[in-house]
Amino acid sequence: MEGYSKCPQLLDLIPKDKEWVVKRVEKTSHGLSEEKTLELRLGPPGGEWTITDNKNSSFGYNFTKSPWQQHQAMRQMPVMNESSQGCNNRVELQSAEKMKAFSPAPANNTAVPNSQKRNAPGPVVGWPPIRSFRKNNIASGSCSKLSSESPDVGPPKVSGPKPAENTGPRSLFVKINMDGIPIGRKVDLKTYDSYDKLSLAVDELFRGLLAGYLSQSDSCAGGMKDKEDREKGIGCLLDGSGEYTLVYEDNEGDRMLVGDVPWHMFVSTVKRLRVLKSSNSLHCPVEANREALSERVIELGRKATILR
Amino acid sequence: MLNYFPEEVLEHVFDFVTSHRDRNAVSLVCKSWYSVERFSREKVFIGNCYAVNPERVIARFPRVRSLTLKGKPHFADFNLVPPDWGGYVYPWIEAMAKHGINLEELRLKRMVVSDESLELLAKSFPNFKSLVLVSCEGFTTDGLAAIASNCRFLRELDLQENEVDDRKGQWLSCFPDSCTSLISLNFACLKGEVNAAALERLVARCPNLRSLRLNHAVPLDTLQKILTQAPQLNDLGTGSFVHDPDSETCGKLKNAMKKCKSIRSLSGFLDVNARCLPAVYPICTNLTSLNLSYAPGIYSNDLIKLICHCKKLERLWVCFFIKLIHYTYFFSGVPLSNQGLNWIMQILDTIGDKGLGAVASTCKELQELRVFPSDLYGVGNAGVTEEGLVAISAGCPKLNSILYFCQQMTNAALITVAKNCPNFIRFRLCTLNPTIPDAVTNLPLDEGFGAIVQSCKGLKRLSVSGLLTDQVFLYIGMYAEQLEMLSIAFAGDSDKGMLYVLNGCKKLKKLEIRDSPFGNVALLADVGKYETMRSLWMSSCEVTFGACKTLAEKMPRLNVEIINEGEEIEASPDDRHRVEKMYLYRTLVGPRRDAPDFVWTL
Numbered sequence: 001m002e003g004y005s006k007c008p009q010l011l012d013l014i015p016k017d018k019e020w021v022v023k024r025v026e027k028t029s030h031g032l033s034e035e036k037t038l039e040l041r042l043g044p045p046g047g048e049w050t051i052t053d054n055k056n057s058s059f060g061y062n063f064t065k066s067p068w069q070q071h072q073a074m075r076q077m078p079v080m081n082e083s084s085q086g087c088n089n090r091v092e093l094q095s096a097e098k099m100k101a102f103s104p105a106p107a108n109n110t111a112v113p114n115s116q117k118r119n120a121p122g123p124v125v126g127w128p129p130i131r132s133f134r135k136n137n138i139a140s141g142s143c144s145k146l147s148s149e150s151p152d153v154g155p156p157k158v159s160g161p162k163p164a165e166n167t168g169p170r171s172l173f174v175k176i177n178m179d180g181i182p183i184g185r186k187v188d189l190k191t192y193d194s195y196d197k198l199s200l201a202v203d204e205l206f207r208g209l210l211a212g213y214l215s216q217s218d219s220c221a222g223g224m225k226d227k228e229d230r231e232k233g234i235g236c237l238l239d240g241s242g243e244y245t246l247v248y249e250d251n252e253g254d255r256m257l258v259g260d261v262p263w264h265m266f267v268s269t270v271k272r273l274r275v276l277k278s279s280n281s282l283h284c285p286v287e288a289n290r291e292a293l294s295e296r297v298i299e300l301g302r303k304a305t306i307l308r
Numbered sequence: 309m310l311n312y313f314p315e316e317v318l319e320h321v322f323d324f325v326t327s328h329r330d331r332n333a334v335s336l337v338c339k340s341w342y343s344v345e346r347f348s349r350e351k352v353f354i355g356n357c358y359a360v361n362p363e364r365v366i367a368r369f370p371r372v373r374s375l376t377l378k379g380k381p382h383f384a385d386f387n388l389v390p391p392d393w394g395g396y397v398y399p400w401i402e403a404m405a406k407h408g409i410n411l412e413e414l415r416l417k418r419m420v421v422s423d424e425s426l427e428l429l430a431k432s433f434p435n436f437k438s439l440v441l442v443s444c445e446g447f448t449t450d451g452l453a454a455i456a457s458n459c460r461f462l463r464e465l466d467l468q469e470n471e472v473d474d475r476k477g478q479w480l481s482c483f484p485d486s487c488t489s490l491i492s493l494n495f496a497c498l499k500g501e502v503n504a505a506a507l508e509r510l511v512a513r514c515p516n517l518r519s520l521r522l523n524h525a526v527p528l529d530t531l532q533k534i535l536t537q538a539p540q541l542n543d544l545g546t547g548s549f550v551h552d553p554d555s556e557t558c559g560k561l562k563n564a565m566k567k568c569k570s571i572r573s574l575s576g577f578l579d580v581n582a583r584c585l586p587a588v589y590p591i592c593t594n595l596t597s598l599n600l601s602y603a604p605g606i607y608s609n610d611l612i613k614l615i616c617h618c619k620k621l622e623r624l625w626v627c628f629f630i631k632l633i634h635y636t637y638f639f640s641g642v643p644l645s646n647q648g649l650n651w652i653m654q655i656l657d658t659i660g661d662k663g664l665g666a667v668a669s670t671c672k673e674l675q676e677l678r679v680f681p682s683d684l685y686g687v688g689n690a691g692v693t694e695e696g697l698v699a700i701s702a703g704c705p706k707l708n709s710i711l712y713f714c715q716q717m718t719n720a721a722l723i724t725v726a727k728n729c730p731n732f733i734r735f736r737l738c739t740l741n742p743t744i745p746d747a748v749t750n751l752p753l754d755e756g757f758g759a760i761v762q763s764c765k766g767l768k769r770l771s772v773s774g775l776l777t778d779q780v781f782l783y784i785g786m787y788a789e790q791l792e793m794l795s796i797a798f799a800g801d802s803d804k805g806m807l808y809v810l811n812g813c814k815k816l817k818k819l820e821i822r823d824s825p826f827g828n829v830a831l832l833a834d835v836g837k838y839e840t841m842r843s844l845w846m847s848s849c850e851v852t853f854g855a856c857k858t859l860a861e862k863m864p865r866l867n868v869e870i871i872n873e874g875e876e877i878e879a880s881p882d883d884r885h886r887v888e889k890m891y892l893y894r895t896l897v898g899p900r901r902d903a904p905d906f907v908w909t910l
Contacts, residue, residue: 125386128681128713129738
């Protein structure tokens with residue numbers, strides 16, 4: 001989808017032009033308008049998650065510029081920014097009502113005294129205070145491994161995914177189906193050691209099939225152009241930018257986006273793969289109507305509270 | 309009267325005085341006590357390696373056997389100190405070798421350790437037994453090979469969170485067959501592989517091995533074999549914990565775990581398949597310490613299942629990860645009902661808190677808790693708020709040490725926590741946004757922290773965060789009588805804040821401040837205070853060159869170091885120029901000679 005970043009972040013898939021806002025039912029919040037319009041945005045109750053561009057730090061923060069820090073050359077980051085930009089993005093959970101002191105328009109906040117001045121602009125070095133060793137060595141999310149354009153989030157220093165030796169069966173065949181193609185394939189995940197390789201393999205696997213299938217179904221339409229398109233392959237599967245998206249079903253039966261977890265973890269939980277046509281991925285393939293969808297969500301919620 | 313005791317008696321009595329502070333106090337009583345004490349001291353602790361030099365230490369304590377040294381300032385952990393700042397251990401090892409010190413134990417924190425130093429260490433001290441390196445850097449596995457090869461009586465090799473260059477040599481295979489004395493081996497921070505067979509043989513021939521922490525490269529089936537050989541372990545750090553949970557190997561692992569009845573401390577899981585976790589349930593009932601903070605993505609529900617088995621836990625380090633259901637359920641373009649959406653939001657918002665709730669209801673013996681931010685999926689730390697902290701404080705009355713990263717905090721929560729847990733010795737709170745106000749009232753968090761310091765009379769270490777005015781420092785100065793270490797970031801309004809602390813906290817040893825509006829007035833108000841402290845760090849504050857120079861002139865027994873990075877170093881900067889980073893510390897030996905170009909000692 002156009003405008004999406006390379007990184008298969010969950011919220012990267014919010015189209016730019018759609019503004020979905022959550023309004024929490026219960027708590028009133030300072031200054032937040034009480035409109036009950038039901039637009040959808042993923043965020044904490046009553047608040048919004050903003051996606052910010054943090055090139056320098058995994059935990060960048062947005063602050064208004066403070067007078068006494070003017071001489072510090074720091075970038076001013078936009079607080080409300082609904083398009084995701086770089087692959088290092090961390091979606092910042094900034095509940096607007098709760099962060100009044102820092103939004104560019106703190107009109108409603110009179111309670112906080114001049115301590116607002118101190119807010120540091122831009123991503124902050126060394127905050128939150130986590131030892132660099134810890135930051136570098138906990139296997140982090142997908143971006144740092146997959147994107148070649150994220151120099152600031154270094155690759156995890158833990159030895160990267162390698163073909164499993166002595167850790168279980170020698171092959172792991174899983175089914176893979178693709179939207180629009182009635183016949184599935186099987187891939188051996190043990191022959192790959194990274195998402196990139198898997199993506200390439202899937203591309204090759206289906207390219208021929210797709211070409212064949214398409215030429216069969218629209219024998220008259222198209223000509224050179226279609227043929228070229230078909231042979232171009234199915235594009236990038238992992239970053240939401242191509243026509244197709246790669247998803248999988250895990251050991252708990254849930255459909256998950258490929259690429260979020262470390263490779264080892266993915267291999268140990270994947271049960272089957274699917275290549276979805278991206279325009280489909282925004283629509284629940286099973287539940288197309290509102291009531292059913294809401295009920296499904298409620299059911300999920302109930303399941304999850306079994307965590308207690 | 310006491311002067312008539314023969315020295316042997318004094319020495320015998322002093323044997324029972326073990327803490328270095330008590331020993332220091334003893335040595336101040338009179339000349340003869342000083343003399344007896346210094347000849348009998350075997351363990352020397354030096355909190356700042358630049359406060360003194362090796363020659364003086366050796367001269368005073370010729371019988372030293374165990375040396376602990378700390379190098380870089382604490383904020384070096386967060387990239388605020390440039391590399392090559394200093395903290396080299398080599399001169400210490402060299403001096404001790406030269407003077408024939410019978411060194412048996414070396415414990416280093418935040419120091420630069422070269423392979424050369426390790427080689428010299430390994431060859432100079434025939435009775436060397438114990439090497440503990442925490443947050444150090446500068447060495448490779450070649451240095452470790454030297455230690456393994458030469459230290460015939462090595463009991464402890466403990467590497468914690470060091471940056472080590474892995475040379476792919478087989479350092480672990482360098483332990484000779486004659487080495488049977490190992491009690492503790494921790495190489496979790498190493499990136500490279502070790503020879504599995506060599507590791508298994510080493511474990512098999514060291515019957516006294518009590519603590520073993522493996523690195524990521526050690527697979528689960530090696531772990532299983534090791535545990536079968538070492539059921540006497542007290543402390544285990546697993547390496548990779550990934551396998552097919554239905555395999556025979558996992559079954560064998562579970563059985564081996566059942567036989568390890570002495571394991572009290574568990575860590576590692578540097579890569580993990582949560583479905584293998586049940587293999588460790590047999591040891592959970594007796595666990596007192598659990599560190600899962602390096603485990604990637606153990607989802608909260610699996611974590612909770614694990615924790616529910618750990619009723620005797622006293623120490624827990626953890627992150628909370630949320631598993632997000634596929635987005636098709638959210639972004640269908642069809643509005644969800646309010647109720648449905650609320651469910652989702654509540655789940656995301658509180659999954660971490662629910663996890664903490666589970667801890668609170670299970671782990672009644674909990675004393676220390678560290679909750680680190682999770683960053684999977686780039687969603688940020690969605691799950692941990694003030695609710696989790698309140699739940700823990702209510703459920704775990706013995707809690708005395710906490711490090712808590714959270715999305716938000718409230719004064720009400722902190723006040724409740726203060727009431728529930730008056731026993732805090734360490735209280736470190738870190739809001740992910742450093743200047744976030746009270747999530748409900750939008751006020752600063754002054755009152756909340758004020759309640760903490762007022763209630764916790766034994767508080768020794770405090771880190772504050774969130775929106776804070778001078779008021780919080782007034783409280784700290786008034787109430788935190790035992791406070792020894794204080795970390796401040798993005799807080800306060802004026803010099804008054806810093807002054808409250810300097811005037812009030814009589815036992816303050818380490819003060820570190822960043823990005824706060826404290827300036828020259830505060831810095832210079834009581835210059836004598838700094839000689840009672842180990843060190844002061846101020847970065848991105850309002851102090852100027854002129855004030856630092858004044859301070860350095862007045863106090864010859866302080867080193868006032870200015871760190872200039874990336875700027876053109878002018879010959880004589882304007883006195884009114886703000887100082888970006890200043891680190892000052894008391895010292896007996898004047899400016900250090902190993903300071904790099906970008907560090908000026910005024």
